[in-house]
Amino acid sequence: MPETQTRHVVELGYGGNERLIMNMGPQHPSSHGVFRAILTLEGETVVAVDAVIGYLHRCHEKLAETLTYVQYPSIASKTDYVSAMTAELAYVHAVEKVGKIDVPKRAQYLRVLAAELQRIASHCLWLGTWCLDMGGALGGGATVFLYCIREREMILDLFEALTGARLLYGFHQIGGTRYDVPPGWAARCRETVDFIERRIDEYEAMLDDNPFFLVRTQGVGVVSRELAQEVGLAGPLIRGSGVAYDVRRAEPYSSYEDFDFVVPVETAGDCFARYRVRMVEFRQSIRIVRQVLDGLPEGPISSRPGVKSVGQVRIAKGEGYGRVEGARGEVGCYVVADGGPKPYRLKWRGASFSNLAILPHILPGHKVADVVAIMGSVDPVFGEVDR
């Protein structure tokens, strides 16, 4: 690297003279997408890390300026493709906030339903890929991965019945949702979450007391409460470091104040704490899903009539920030509207982006094997990091 391109590297003074620079990524089995970590090693120990992002940049914010309010929600889901429902929700929530558009109660409940199911699916993928990082594609990790994928598939089947799509949905629209639940879907949903709840018991039985799992996660990648707040972590990461911050509680949106759920907090701040937080979130999401299905009100699912052309939805001049709790933490959108059918400017706040910033602070001092364990526990989705 030329000297002019000095990067901020956190270094530890190990004092050795045999250093090895190793590239991990952008094409690497455990980079969860396209992430490049330039590791400086002394033997097996990481002494410095230089994180390089931007390999998946797709001009999302510029794209949002060129697409209308009707078109963009289905593109917004492509920022965080693992948790597409909450990414869409963040956009429509911000636009509705700026345009002061009401959302019918039924639509609000449906949004919560979709968001919580998505959280379960996303956490399934996280647990699977994280164990894959630690256990290897030819080992116990692959077993956990396949179990998790099997359950995630059931949620995707539900989404397919609801929206017709399995990954990127276009479920939300300004003023409500685009689809209502089809007949028989609610019963199927209940069965699915009951089933998944039993399967979560299985995961915990497999991992909670597993000595090999414990030695790989406990005390690894400790993030202190202060560091977490300083870096601006969100979601399960900051809750694993002892801060009870959840957007659903801090600033309820979409009728979250109607539901009874617990925000899990762990104080250890290590990989295992993050694992515990997410395992509790699994169950809390299931609890919310049941409450939504029990209390789903009748009524319209959108507060505005359908439009014949994509330019017909206009938002009055104004600007504002709307945020939701995605599977990875606070996902937000800052929207500047100029009265036209398209936003004048849009800024995404991706949870993965902020969470990933913790890596250079905690990786030095760990072994190479811990790098993948820590990266997996951060659960980055690179669509959301690079946008």
Next chain:
Amino acid sequence: MPPLAVDALAGFIVLNAIIGVVTYITLLERKFAARMQSRIGPYYVGRPHGWLQPIADALKLMMKEDIVPTRADRWVYNLAPLAFLVPCMLIFATIPFAPGLGVADLNIGVLFFLAVSSLEIVGLFMGGWGSNNKYALLSAMRAVNQIISYDLPFIFAALVPVLLAGSLQMSAIVTAQTGLWFVAYPVIGQLAFVAFVLTTLAAENRVPFDILEAESELVAGFRVEYSGMKFALIQLGEYAHMLGTSFLGALLFLGGWLGPGPAWLGPVWFLLKAVIVFLLVTWVRWSFVRIRVDQILAISWKLLLPATIVLLLATGLVVAAGGPRGG
């Protein structure tokens, strides 16, 4: 025929039989893992249940382009698969598959097995060094660390049956188990078997001790640059080593070819027991996550090595006190 020709013929037959069994043991492992993960596993290549899959894999690997990295140390790089494969194949030389059925039933059979099986590290390190790749180099470093640490407890665990039988000759060890398999020997036998399986996992580089291939960190470890037939040779060597160690386990602890039925069933029993040991290792492999290099070393030096030494001492005391020998 002159004795040398007989030996050569026996070696040729065993070598080919081993290659055949090793090829199919990969299919067994894949099917077993698939059942554990609620999958089906290989199915379409050769119905039913993909019985042609190993052949297809081998053919595919033969047809792959052989790539040598430009900056590799060509001699070391090209020799490494052979240096790895030969010891892995040699270990079968002293294994008797039934009374008198084997290449050479040496009077120091177990010693020969243990000595030759630790030679594979040379090939491993050559591969890691010659590839001129940082992942491969790190993997080779780990390999030396791990295999040297685990050879000692592995040897000590394997010496417990030797002590009980009072012989290093493999057939004598089996004969000593006529009445009681050493795995059933009170306390000592079970502990030694557990230690043996644990160290086997490490010696075979299986999860949770597969830090040398650690594909989530080091991509594929020491063989990251290998392709085609050279890769196939490394794979073959690895599985042959695994099979050989399973045979050793069956022989030392599970009574080798002993079993009900006529004498000609002996080799069948032996193979069955080896497969059981193999599946035991596979079962562990597909259930656990990998542990870190420092933790692996800690387990070896702080736990397994002292434990196996104490076990060996205890066995020695039992034998010296004229304790009941199996058989």
